[in-house]
Structure formats: structure tokens, C-alpha cells
Amino acid sequence: MTLLHSILENVKNSEGEAFVYDEKAIEEAIENRNNEKSNIAIKVLSVFGGFMAALAFLGFLFVLGIYDSASAMLVMGMLFLAGAIALNKFFDRIIIDTFSISVYGIGLALVIFGMADMGMDEDVITLVVIGIAIISLLIAQTYMLSFLSVVTIAVGVMVLIFSNDSYNLLHAYVFVYTLALACCFLGEGWFLATNKKLAKLYGPIRIGLIISLLMGLIALGKRDLVPEAHGYIWLSSLPIALCILYLVYDIIGVLGITQTRTKVLIYALSVAVLVPTILAPSIAGAILILLLSFRVNYKTGMVIGIVALVYFVSQYYYDLNFTLLTKSIILLCSGVAFLFFYLFISKKTNP
Amino acid sequence: MQKIGREDIQIIAKHSNWSNEGVSKALEDHVYHKAKDWHQFLKWLFLGLGISFAVAGVIFFFAYNWDDLHKFVKLGIIGFLTIACVLGALLTKTKPPIKKMLVTAASILVGVLLAVFGQVYQTGANAYELFLNWTFFIALWVVIVHFAPLWTVFVTLVNVTIVLYSEQVAHGWSGVFLFTLLFWVNTIILVVFMLVGKWRESLYLPTWFTHLLALAAITCATLGNVNGIFDAVDSSYYLLTMTTLLVYAAGIWYGLSHKSPFYLSIIAFSLIVISSAYLIRLSDDAGMFLIISLYIITTITLVIWALIKLHKKWNP
Known part of the structure; x- marks a missing residue:
């Protein structure tokens, strides 16, 4: 525990006399953290298990004939949802995760089917689902449920956009989630310091926002998926480009570059790289995710960013309506430009 | 300050009134990447992007002129x-x-x-x-x-050859037989590599490669067994079941003795999938679905509980 004490001493020195901390709670939390190491294998197992079990249970209800009664489905659904949220509120063990994910999933599915059977409007159902997800996010505190709630909200919004054919709202979706992602990543300190609940929710919100933004980017990435939205495609790319430029400004600060000439050069090169991506917000978005994740040393985000970048760039060039000759020239020129960047940086760091 | 991680900062921040600026500074100092890391990252990023774009450009150029x-x-x-x-x-x-x-x-x-x-x-x-x-x-x-990525290419080719052979030449092979063959081939390669790695240190291949092989072998076994449960046409199914049990037992022994949770996780998951398929085969009425649902929840929870206990035992 001496390591912990020395760390706390250092914090107290930098914060001043007003710094108070709950030593017992901190010791307990560290003890717990060592006991409950959850790695990615366990998380994947619980999500898959929960999903399969939920499917099987729904199969059971189906064969039993519950789908004949809309109100029965609704009531059962709400009971299950309440149960899942209560379970997560009072128990925070990884063991319970599988069970609670299934119960939550079953409850949500039943509520949706019940409302659909009652003849409610599609949009109202989607709004109710979004509302349930928001409530779960506010009440329950566990990692998996919060993550699923964030993703559910995003899925709900997407469903609203697609079912109402208002495809240009996709740009608003990307705009909002880009800003949310940037604030989340760059404001980690604020999240952790402000509120105990926000600090707990930070991890799941971060990965949830990445997945939500990715969904929007995928919808925009494939040209033929939503052709109507491509008229105003710059509405999506511009906010992303601006965020990236702000990030470049931030990174210049980290790198400690003071010469104005270098700064101007870096900005100019960044704009040169971003201009071609105006027509491909998915590529710009992947770059943003990659840069943000690297900035805050978030490995999962970095991997997602790289994979997304490779996928979106490949897709973009595949869909491009130019001849192979034109594409090859574009690629070659971009390649040479990147190699210039590489040489520029190599020279700067090995003078 | 000593090396503290993101989680430590999170825990302290949650249970104290650490200011926003203080937390941000601590994160900057201990968690976020520094200038040196950025230099490395940007160098590799631009080199990788430059080479892949340039090569792609050349390939596209040849593709354009190919017919001529x-x-x-x-x-x-x-x-x-x-x-x-x-x-x-x-x-x-x-x-x-x-x-x-x-x-x-x-x-x-x-x-x-x-x-x-x-x-x-x-x-x-x-x-x-x-x-x-x-x-x-x-x-x-x-x-x-003896380079892991090259071996990956080679093993992929072997698998593809076998699959294509079964599709295009050997029309008498049942699905179960194909999966049995693939399972055996991948498992034998895996075991050979493990033994070679033990025999000569210098010939050791990285873990990601052996894990990939194990994943491939177990996927074949799972698919083969599920296929066989619903559609066993020849005796190869019994062969598959016996060898699957033997290999899985060996895998569990290996995982326990070498403190590797990976093998235990995938074998457990595969067993749960196979046994669920078997349950569905028994009957598909309402009661069975309920049983399957509870069965999956219970077994996965048990597996996770066992994994956590083992983790605690191996990392005191």
C-alpha cells in the first residue's frame, strides 16, 4: 500500500490542502480491481452467451404462443427490463453479466414486439426504446449494460433516420457523434473528476461512442447504401476535418513545436491531406478515431481506427467511378505525398 | 512520481475531490503518449500509408493496362x-x-x-x-x-486446397468428413509446432500464430460436430467425436498446465455450442428452448467463474 500512499501524497502536494480522499474506499477499489480482472475473452463470452440464451428463451416463448397476446408480451418485457436494471444496480460482479445481458435483451425484444402488435407507430416504438436505453444508462452502473445502452441509443436514432427516409439527417448524426467523441476523449479529466457516476460510466461511454460513430460512417462509406445523402456529404466531412485540425493544434502543443514556420507547414500539410477526404467522411472519421485514441493512449481505439481506416480507404477506392488509370495515378500521388511526410518527420527527429 | 496507470487515476478520482485540472495533468504525465511516441507513430503511419498507396497505385496501373x-x-x-x-x-x-x-x-x-x-x-x-x-x-x-506470417499463408493454402479438392474432385466426401480432415490437419500442425518450439528454442513461433491455429482447428471441430449431430451420414462422425474429445481433453490439460486461459475459453465455448446443438436435436418444443436458454446461461456463467478463479490462482 506504500505505493498508493506515496501517489496520494504527491497528489495532495499538487492539489493543496483542500484535497480530501476516502482512503478506505480507494483501498477497497484497488483490492476489487485485482480480484475481478475482466479481459476481452470474458467480455466476449458473456455477450455471446447472453445473446444466445436470450434467443433460446425467446424461442421458448414463441413456441409457447406468447406472441398471440400483445399485452402479455409488454408486461413480461417490462418486468424483465426492470429486473435486469435492478440486478445491475445492486450487483456489480462479472459473473452476473451474462445473465443480466440476456434478461435485458429479452425484455427489450418483448417490449418491442408487444408494442408492434398493439399497432403502435414505428417511430413511437423507436423513441420508447431510446428512452429505455437512456434510463438504463442513468440508473445501472455496470460496464456491459452501459455500453449496450449507448449503442442501443445510436441504433435507435439510425432506425428513426432510415424509416423516415430523411437521409440527410445522417449528417447531423455524424456531426453530433463526432463532437461527442472528441469531447469524451479530450475531456477525460473532466469526466473522471466531476462525478462518481460519470467516472464509472466513462469507459463504456467511450467505446460506445466509437461504435456509434462507426455505424454512421459505415452508412455513409458505401456509396450505394444511401445515395440520397451524398449530395450534402460535405456536411459530415467538415466537422470531422475541423476536429482533426483542432487535434493537430493540440498535438503540436504536445510535441513542443514552437517555430511558426514549422507550425504553418504542419497545418498546410494537414489541410492538404484532409481536402481529398471531403468526399469521404468515413476516411476522415477513421483518421479522427485513430488520432484521438493515440492521443489518449487507448489501445482498443487505435486498433479500431487502423482497421476502419484500411476498410474505408479500400471501399472508397473500390467504389470510385474513375477509370483504373485515374485511380492508379491518384493513389501513386497520395503515396508519394505520404512518403514525403515520412522523410520530413525522419529528418526532424534525426537531425 | 512512480508508474501509475489509468485505472489507478480513475479509482483515486472517483473517491476524492481531485480537481479536473489535476486529473488531466496526471493523465498527461502518466498515461497519454509523449512527443517521442508521437514521432515513432507518425513515422510508421506515413511510411505504411506511403508504401501501401504507392504499391496500390502501381497495381491499379497494371490492372488498367492488363488486357493490352x-x-x-x-x-x-x-x-x-x-x-x-x-x-x-x-x-x-x-x-x-x-x-x-x-x-x-x-x-x-x-x-x-x-x-x-x-x-x-x-x-x-x-x-x-x-x-x-x-x-x-x-x-x-x-x-x-520459418516466419510466422509466411506459415500462416502456407497453412491457409493447405486448408483452401483441401476444401477445394472436396468441392471439385472428391464428390463423395460428406461435410462431416471434410471437417474431420481439416480438424486433424490443423491440430497435427499445431501439435508439431508446439513440440518443435519445445525442442529447439530458436524455432519457437509467436503465440498469436499457435492461437490462430488452435482457433482454426476448434472451429472445424465445432462445425463438424454440429453438422454431424444433424446430418451424420457415415462413420466419420464417430471418428470425429472421439478425436474431438481426445484433443479437447489434451487442450484443457495444456491450458491448465501452461496457465493459458485462451485454450480453456475456446474449448469451453465450443463444447457449449456443440451440446446446445445436441439439445436442439433431441426436441424442438417449447420446454427444450427454455432448457437450452437456462443451460447456456448456467454453463457460460460457470466457465467465466472458473476463468476468474484460475486467473486469481495464477496471478496472486
Whole structure:
């Protein structure tokens, strides 16, 4: 525990006399953290298990004939949802995760089917689902449920956009989630310091926002998926480009570059790289995710960013309506430009 | 300050009134990447992007002109590239990993050469023959160079050859037999590599490779068993079941003795999937679905509980 004490001493020195901390709670939390190491294998197992079990249970209800009664489905659904949220509120063990994910999933599915059977409007159902997800996010505190709630909200919004054919709202979706992602990543300190609940929710919100933004980017990435939205495609790319430029400004600060000439050069090169991506917000978005994740040393985000970048760039060039000759020239020129960047940086760091 | 991690900062922040600025500064100092990391990252990023874009540009250029090229030029270019890669690996004075990557590139080019040959001369051969020849031609290189990514390419080729053979030539093979064969081939390769790694330290291959092999082998076993549960037409199903049980038992022993949760997780997951399939086969009425649902929840929860306990035992 001496390591912990020395760390706390250092914090107290930098914060001043007003710094108070709950030593017992901190010791307990560290003890717990060592006991409950959850790695990615366990998380994947619980999500898959929960999903399969939920499917099987729904199969059971189906064969039993519950789908004949809309109100029965609704009531059962709400009971299950309440149960899942209560379970997560009072128990925070990884063991319970599988069970609670299934119960939550079953409850949500039943509520949706019940409302659909009652003849409610599609949009109202989607709004109710979004509302349930928001409530779960506010009440329950566990990692998996919060993550699923964030993703559910995003899925709900997407469903609203697609079912109402208002495809240009996709740009608003990307705009909002880009800003949310940037604030989340760059404001980690604020999240952790402000509120105990926000600090707990930070991890799941971060990965949830990445997945939500990715969904929007995928919808925009494939040209033929939503052709109507491509008229105003710059509405999506511009906010992303601006965020990236702000990030470049931030990174210049980290790198400690003071010469104005270098700064101007870096900005100019960044704009040169971003201009071609105006027509491909998915590529710009992947770059943003990659840069943000690297900035805050978030490995999962970095991997997602790289994979997304490779996928979106490949897709973009595949869909491009130019001849192979034109594409090859574009690629070659971009390649040479990147190699210039590489040489520029190599020279700067090995003078 | 000593090395503290993101989680430590999170815990302290949650249970104290640490200010926003203080937390941000702590994160900057201990968690976020510094200038040196950025330099490395940007260098590798631009190098990787530059090379892939330039190579893609060249490939697209040839694709554009492909139909107009004379057949000698087509074969000549690929042959030249292959030879250049191999000579580059042999004669230049670069670091060993780069040499090995050159040989990997050459191995892939061999396949491209065979494909172009087939296209130019319209030999009408089966796709499986292309993969078979490809596998044979690069076998010597793969063994000598002993590079994990190259071995991955090779094992993929072996699997693809077997699958294509079953589709295009051996029309009598049942699905279960195919999966049994794939399972055996992948498991044998996996065991050989593990033993070789134990016998000679220098021949050890990285964990990601053995894990990938194990994943492939277990996927084949799972698919084969599920297929066999619903559609067992010949005796190969019993062979598969017996060998699956033997291999899984060995895998669990290995996982426990070598403190590797990976093998335990995938074997457990595979067993749960197979047993669920068996339950569905028994009956598909309402009661069975409920039983399956509870069964899945219970078994996965037990597996996770066991994994956590083992983790605690191995990392006190």
C-alpha cells in the first residue's frame, strides 16, 4: 500500500490542502480491481452467451404462443427490463453479466414486439426504446449494460433516420457523434473528476461512442447504401476535418513545436491531406478515431481506427467511378505525398 | 512520481475531490503518449500509408493496362518481381525480419504467377490444382525461412486446397468428413509446432500464430460436430467425436498446465455450442428452448467463474 500512499501524497502536494480522499474506499477499489480482472475473452463470452440464451428463451416463448397476446408480451418485457436494471444496480460482479445481458435483451425484444402488435407507430416504438436505453444508462452502473445502452441509443436514432427516409439527417448524426467523441476523449479529466457516476460510466461511454460513430460512417462509406445523402456529404466531412485540425493544434502543443514556420507547414500539410477526404467522411472519421485514441493512449481505439481506416480507404477506392488509370495515378500521388511526410518527420527527429 | 496507470487515476478520482485540472495533468504525465511516441507513430503511419498507396497505385496501373499487355510481358513482370524479392532477401544487407517479409511477398507472387499463367493459357484447370501447386512450390521456402506470417499463408493454402479438392474432385466426401480432415490437419500442425518450439528454442513461433491455429482447428471441430449431430451420414462422425474429445481433453490439460486461459475459453465455448446443438436435436418444443436458454446461461456463467478463479490462482 506504500505505493498508493506515496501517489496520494504527491497528489495532495499538487492539489493543496483542500484535497480530501476516502482512503478506505480507494483501498477497497484497488483490492476489487485485482480480484475481478475482466479481459476481452470474458467480455466476449458473456455477450455471446447472453445473446444466445436470450434467443433460446425467446424461442421458448414463441413456441409457447406468447406472441398471440400483445399485452402479455409488454408486461413480461417490462418486468424483465426492470429486473435486469435492478440486478445491475445492486450487483456489480462479472459473473452476473451474462445473465443480466440476456434478461435485458429479452425484455427489450418483448417490449418491442408487444408494442408492434398493439399497432403502435414505428417511430413511437423507436423513441420508447431510446428512452429505455437512456434510463438504463442513468440508473445501472455496470460496464456491459452501459455500453449496450449507448449503442442501443445510436441504433435507435439510425432506425428513426432510415424509416423516415430523411437521409440527410445522417449528417447531423455524424456531426453530433463526432463532437461527442472528441469531447469524451479530450475531456477525460473532466469526466473522471466531476462525478462518481460519470467516472464509472466513462469507459463504456467511450467505446460506445466509437461504435456509434462507426455505424454512421459505415452508412455513409458505401456509396450505394444511401445515395440520397451524398449530395450534402460535405456536411459530415467538415466537422470531422475541423476536429482533426483542432487535434493537430493540440498535438503540436504536445510535441513542443514552437517555430511558426514549422507550425504553418504542419497545418498546410494537414489541410492538404484532409481536402481529398471531403468526399469521404468515413476516411476522415477513421483518421479522427485513430488520432484521438493515440492521443489518449487507448489501445482498443487505435486498433479500431487502423482497421476502419484500411476498410474505408479500400471501399472508397473500390467504389470510385474513375477509370483504373485515374485511380492508379491518384493513389501513386497520395503515396508519394505520404512518403514525403515520412522523410520530413525522419529528418526532424534525426537531425 | 512512480508508474501509475489509468485505472489507478480513475479509482483515486472517483473517491476524492481531485480537481479536473489535476486529473488531466496526471493523465498527461502518466498515461497519454509523449512527443517521442508521437514521432515513432507518425513515422510508421506515413511510411505504411506511403508504401501501401504507392504499391496500390502501381497495381491499379497494371490492372488498367492488363488486357493490352502481351502475354510474355504479363508473365515476365510477375516473374521478375518474384526473382527480385528472392534476390533481395538473399543478397541485400537488411535486417532479418525485412528479408523474411521479402520471401513472404515472393511466396504470394508465386500464386499470382500461377493464376496469370492459368488465365493467359486458358488451361481450364481446377482452382484446387492452382492452390495445390502453389502450396508445393513454396513449401521449401516456408520451412527454411520459418516466419510466422509466411506459415500462416502456407497453412491457409493447405486448408483452401483441401476444401477445394472436396468441392471439385472428391464428390463423395460428406461435410462431416471434410471437417474431420481439416480438424486433424490443423491440430497435427499445431501439435508439431508446439513440440518443435519445445525442442529447439530458436524455432519457437509467436503465440498469436499457435492461437490462430488452435482457433482454426476448434472451429472445424465445432462445425463438424454440429453438422454431424444433424446430418451424420457415415462413420466419420464417430471418428470425429472421439478425436474431438481426445484433443479437447489434451487442450484443457495444456491450458491448465501452461496457465493459458485462451485454450480453456475456446474449448469451453465450443463444447457449449456443440451440446446446445445436441439439445436442439433431441426436441424442438417449447420446454427444450427454455432448457437450452437456462443451460447456456448456467454453463457460460460457470466457465467465466472458473476463468476468474484460475486467473486469481495464477496471478496472486
